[in-house]
Amino acid sequence: MIQALGRDFAIPVGAVSAVARLGAVTRTPGAPDFMLGLSNVRGRILAVLSLARRFDPTSRQIEGSPFVVIVEALGRSAALAVDRIFTVIDARAEDVLPTPVQLDASIAQFTLGVLRRDGLLAPIVDASALLDYPQYPPGGVRQMPDAAQNPWRSK
């Protein structure tokens, strides 16, 4: 169970390989807004992604937790920066419901369903959707990149 953007979310344990303390983050110019940078996590170089910004690219909220959730899917790994990390819980099958239509589209695209807990609904995050971002624009870049042309920069 984690928290981002001020609300609760859930991540299936199967997608999580570890939770680790986040050290220095190296900024990566030219990368998408939701990528905070690269960091050395237990000797591996991982991309650090902001869960909040993955949902909402304009969010400028700073993540509160000093820890990151390392997720793996589609043969990729990344470290997710979030606001808070709660404990692992066992969810009963009947607590898992399909994604309601009222859920914000920007979040719904990354959701497998919702978990009902203590009267609240927490969207269950789909790690493979989170990590499914395209590489840098194919076909190469033929001129000097500048802010206006960088497709990853939010307008």
Add this chain to the structure above:
Amino acid sequence: MEELLKDFLAETSEQLEAIGAQLVRFEREPSDARILANVFRVVHAIKGTSGFLSLPRLERLAHASETLIEGLRDEASPSQAHVSMVLAAMDRIKFILGEIAVGLGEPTGDDGALLAEMAAFGPRGEIKRIGAAPEWGGVLAEGAPPVERRTDTIRISVRTLEDMTALVQELTLARNQLGEAAQLEKNPALREAVRRLSEVSAQLRVSVFAARMQPIERLFANLHRVVRDLAAELGRKVDFRVEGGGVELDRELIEAVRDPLTQLIRNAVGHGIESPQERHGAGKSEIGTIRVTARREAADVSIVVSDDGRGIDADLVRARAVAMGLGAPERIEALDDHEALRLVFLPSFSTAHHVSTLSGRGIGLDIVRTNLEAVGGSIELESRPGDGLDVSMRVPLTLAVTPALVLTCGGERYLVAQHHVEAIEAVGDGAAIEAMPDALRWRAGGASVPAVRLRQVLGLAGAPKPPHEAALRVRAGAHRYVLIVDDVEEAQETVFKQLPAGVPLPPYFIGAAILNDGAVLLALDPPTIGELAGIDHRVSANVRAAPSLAGAKRAMRLLTFRTDSRAWRAVPLQAVSLIAMARSDEFETADGFMMLRRPGHVVPIVDFPAGASRAVTPVIVLREGAERVGLAALEIGDVVEGDFELEFAGQGQGVLGVVNLDRGLAEIVDLFQVMDLGPRRTGASAKLNGRPEVLLLDPAMLARETSARGLRAMGARVSAFADEVAARESMANGPDFEAILVSRDMLESRATEVVRALRAWGLRRRAPMFVLASDPTDAMEAEADTMGFAGVIDRFDRSAIHAALSRSDARLLRGDAA
């Protein structure tokens, strides 16, 4: 996933690869029955285990494959179609295994069509069961999982190995930290413990890295299949051999080399080996040979792909590069064959290459190079046109360290592999950045090369600039340029790693590395940066780069600028030393002159636009020999090129005349008069003895006018013409010339004609001839000498002209004219 299933998947996928290679070999040598026995055994085991693990689709396919293989055995000469069928079945099995491995379970699907095709090949009648036929040998246990044959090795999951590697590296970092802290403590017991820890962690590191080594053979297994299929598709005959499969390499590096190697093989089959008819016509055997040789060489492993095909013709590469506009034609022509071959690694070269399905699939050569360099490797080409090509890939034995430079830009640190950097220079000290409107250039020691600001590439133009910048002379493929950064911090040996899978970063980052202090730094790729910045020598090829006198252009280049809002002015670019962007505090007054303070010296300013008290003033620094004079401007315009005609001759006041540019009229600055406005330190205005008659030949009107004026100011009597033809007509009864000055521009491919003409007039006998050029070099001097010239003079340096003419005076007086 269950252990058993995991083991099964791992073992089987390896074996399937090996089978593919064996089947291809079997096709060539059908007499070798052991190959088929091998293949059968593997397929039989797959059938058994898939039954055991409840994988019905696999089981059915494996069963049908068994039948197929038996059919192969029975045939006297197995057809290519039959073998292809078996390979197709293997592919289907591989596909299903792949789906299972990703955790998706056995995919629902129908193999009916494939099974029907396969059945058409099977032997009719009773299927012979195994065990009865003695040549198959051995009793195969049905339904049991495959038995591990090798007992002194163990299978370990890749994940576990990766974790171990990462932990060992973390351990090293932690040990370093502890070591540093222990140094400060005076506790001997602590120091001893740290020492022991260091020893152990070093040994552990060695062991873990040794565990990662694997024979390179696994790279080769698939290649046989690739060659066979592609050769069949294209109608080529290829003999494919591998050597050195036992050489061991770190597994991460094996993976890094896999795609590049496959692409090179595809290129060899598709582009290298000719069709049988073509080969026959060329007197070669109809069967082409492709050989892959792996060899361990000191700390590297070299993998060479050789073929005896058509090779790469350097001339064709040059022609294509020119046609695609990859650079200035003269620059490309000047590349030697070895450097020209490297052009094929340029991204634009690859993408516009053949648009056949062959190269459409797979990766281009530029990505091959990038992938190799990202792990500290390299690639070289050696071509024997008509005879074949050798492509040598080199990778470090383990994740060896790459010496790198740590540099800063915009407050962040980045890495660059040292093998790209030729030199590090500081801005200032006689070196400077020239801000041409269409490009940046770096001028140092009289030469000028393209320059790129790293800030601009990274999009950090807004960050505060440091007082002094540093410049790296970079060599990237066939290009050279200067990369301007904030500072160069230190050199470190690091392990370059490819960026983690799927990380969406721009292509000018080639990888990343963890420094000794644990920080992650991005590594820059100079070749891509050069490509992005358009470094292609379209911007004024340096005169020094052309080794011979021939090849210089007739057109003149002018730098336009404005000192007031009224009119444009222009000055020959060749006379411009640099453009300094001066702040108001860099000006001072001395000796009645406004001076610009530069590192180590001051430059007198002879023209200052009125009311110009802005933050930054561009100053055009003109040079004449060792002298410098500055023109402060309001605005710097474009560099224009053309064969300009002077419209009206000027009447002094530093103006040579006016030329017609697209934007309107521009005043041409009389260079020498402007230089004379400054406080001169040398006697550049010295007069010549007597009043010598000088013949001046220069097709560019502006240059001719400037030189003529300068000579006249020295007291010479100048007859100036565009070329020897124009001169002839007026010189029918010409005076006896004491010196002849010929512009270098005239001598492009016409040197012999000019010299012959002059000689024919009888002029040569009496008067020494000199070449007028900008930035004279020793090479030019040597060439001029062979043509019979007495020397090469800097056309904008009057003291040099004076000296040359005075020498000729003396020579005449002494009477030893040749």
